[in-house]
Amino acid sequence: MVWWRRSKPPEPLPGRGARLTLLGALLLVVAPQTLDMPLPLGLYAMALILWRYQGERRGWALPGRAVRLGATLAGIAAVVGSYHSLFGREAGTALLTLMLCLKLLELRSLRDAMLVIFLGYFLVVAGFLYSQSPLAGGYLLFAALALTTALGALSHPNAARLRLGLYLRQAGLMLLQALPIMVLLFILFPRLGGPLWGLPNDAFKQGRTGLTDSLRLGQISDLVDSEAVAFRVDFDGPVPARNQLYWRGPVLWVTNGREWHPDEHTEGSIDILLDTEGPPVDYQVTLEPHGKRWIFALDLPTEWPVPYAMSEDRQLLARFPIQRAVQYRIRSYTHYRDTDLPDWQRRYATNLPRTLNRQATALGHRWVAEGLDPQQRVARALALFREQPYYYTRRPPIAGANPVDEFLFDSRRGFCEHYASAFAWLMRAAEVPTRIVIGYQGGELNPVNGALTVRQSDAHAWAEVYLQGRGWVRVDPTSVIPPERVEEGADQARFDDGERPEMGWASALLRGLRNQWDALDYRWQLWVIGYNQERQRALLRALGLDGLELRDLGLFLVGSVALLLATVAAWLGWRDRRRAGPLERIRRRLDQKLARAGAPRHPAEGPQALATRLALEHPRLAPAVGPLLAQYARLHYGPGASPEAVKALARAVATLHLPRAH
């Protein structure tokens, strides 16, 4: 056997139509990548494609070695200059994109074009590092279709006419044929837990929208403009009343007068010391990644899955920041009594800086001096908000040095964070232990799938006061503002208990579309992105395949793909055989024997031509095969073939023995 072989001359590039198809597909692949790059890099990549396009139209020659080298070095330098690295998600994909476009500078042979296509497939997948939405998935399919179409155009190198429709159909058919295998691989490919598996850490967007672990005035009102989904909830039973839907997040203890922060000593888990009332609420939350450790649950959770722990101030925390969508089942009680107040909590919950917001502090002190009990002090504060002309607005004035005083006595216009922080300030001044909770309030029930979607615009802040005998009690000072004092355009849904004015058909349609899209997105998150080890186990258990180890799973995967392919092959073979008549089978048999003897028949070679060629090229075989071929030609193409003669020929062919090729 010859294992060294002189390399064949490279196959030439196919026609211009195929090359333009390749450029088109490449443009589709590269364009979304350039959006994530710094502008100069994106422009560079686009310019390379455009240059090649012009070159194809005008017949420009490819540049020389020096230009290619210069362009490549410039590309590398630009990537390093932009990212200070060649590795990692951003720099890596930018480098890959640029190199792919630079390959166009030396597109000489079919192999180069193929290389571009295969790198293109890789780049399409790299797009998933940036976005895992269903839209990204759809675009991936679209780009793969375009690349496969270009592949089809490239594999007809001699075609004088570009048959784009045909190649597109073929590509679609091929993708459809690959679908069952893709589904099998997706379901069965072993999923590993832990951070080793999955996307690299810098694949997660920095500066994701979401709550931060501190409250600064003006922060949540930024969030309100974001329609991004925070999490979705599937309730087992009926959805609790809207005014009970407080999704508890971080708890803030420490303030400097302008900002509120959590206390770092609150970590560590506590036992539940709760008196619960009313029925429990069971539900499952699918939380979008937000890069922080806390997870959201309905106020107040009593049962939660193992990897999460509850801190002393009743936050649920994960061990690591939530970097991919997670799911958890929770049991909560919307009515509860939390009776315990350790000393340190009392100390923290009444602590105020002395130098700021003196007017507010003085007001709190006055309530104490008037001899009101804590319950009455809370009522007094809420009455203040309700009866005085306080307005709820999404565009509050910018806070100055004493933000609470300015809000309470001057502007009287604020957002939930203003009300919560002003209320907490007043309560602490009035010696009522108070803390601020931030999270989300409400949510939108999607009629398509019955899930509650909580968006960033539902972000909210409220307060909790400690009352002797009743424990920590949730007080939402924003909720006492009467609807007429809610500024137009602010989130009125929060105030009017789900009563909506009659909608026009256009907005109804839009809402319906949004619900459909949201349901699709949820399903995608649940079944595609969120398909993890746990979910795989559950699915396999449902299929009766539980107890499979990782190795078994791999074997099972390989086995089932092989079985699938073998079934298709067997079916095709069977269909083929069933269609073939007896003479057809005789010819196949003879073809097989000839091929094994080293004299394969060309598919377009008739019996007479074959006999002539055998006589010339394989005189060994000709005496035995020649008469059979002549008889076959007579029976197959001549008039009146008798079944006996066909059978005789079949026997003769079956017993034919040809010497094997060496």
Place this chain on the structure above:
Amino acid sequence: MQQTLTQVIETTSHFILGKEHQIRLALACLLARGHLLIEDLPGVGKTTLTHVLAGVLGLRFNRVQFTSDLLPADILGVSIYVRETGEFSFHPGPIFAQVVLADEVNRATPKTQSALLEAMEERQVTIEGETRPLPSPFFVIATQNPSHQIGTFPLPESQLDRFLMRIELGYPDRDAERALLAGRDRRDMLHELTPRMTPAQLIEAQQAATQVHVAEPLLDYLQALLEHSRRSPHFIAGLSPRAGLALLGAARAWALLEGRDHVLPEDLQTLLPYVAGHRLQAADDQAPLGATQLAAHFREVPIP
């Protein structure tokens, strides 16, 4: 009959040296009742081939040299007023023969060309309202210089379709040319030519050709070939159903010449370049498709 046909081929080969394949093709064309177009340079023996074929088959032969000032009436004939009788009398043109050689057909104007081609198709001519049948058998051999020569009117595709086959003669090989140079003058030899076949025998042979058996698998292959021509990106348009019928008829005649009572796929393969060559146009619109090129294109079609 087989013997007679073999004799015809042998005798003709005696005059046209080293061109047996082309002689067989021409004869097959005749047996399939088709007309023949010979395209080649002057002086390779186009006219001699026609002469010999007509002579050996015992057919009446006329030759028309096409020129740019040739008029339709010069081919079809005219009615002339005869003073003695006071009537018009028809003087038939050269087309009233059993074998007509239309020499350099692409030199005539399209009007004259179409007169000839209509007569070929209808096998009758209508002059001044009177229809006159042409003799039977009727066989036109047109010759054409490669159309890129100056002062020619290349036949349009629709008219090319009237010819069953287009063949090229090509230069003789070395031995044949030596024999030609060393031998006697071909024109003298023509005088000694004696027919090997009567017109009645020829009509009988034409009848026999239509009886050659065509099996279902062969029709499958023929359809696969037609399909390929229609789907292949190499051609501007595929072969028409008429082209399919032409190929089948030619293959039957070819099988008869081979002494077979059935058509083999090889027959289709042999004849395809000559039957399809002038009916297909290359998509890249360069030189017309050569026989080898065509054969290579259709080798992609497996025999079912």
